[in-house]
Amino acid sequence: MNIDLIFKIASIGILLGVLHAVxxxxxxxxxxxxxxxxxxxxxxxMVIGLISKLFDSIKTLFQLY
Structure with missing residues (x-):
């Protein structure tokens, strides 16, 4: 998992929190x-894209496709 995605989500949350308060x-x-x-x-x-990749890798792993 990319640590960059966690930082992006956290920065969006902080930005939205400040904007909401203002x-x-x-x-x-x-x-x-x-x-x-x-x-x-x-x-x-953003999370939906990751879940899609997860399901694709599970299909590949168990050869379900």
Missing amino acids: LDKAGKEEFAYITTLVGVVIVFS
């Missing part, structure tokens, strides 16, 4: 929640 203090709660949702979708898409 927007929440500015009175833009709707935008804060939308940016948090967008960040979750981005991280989820």
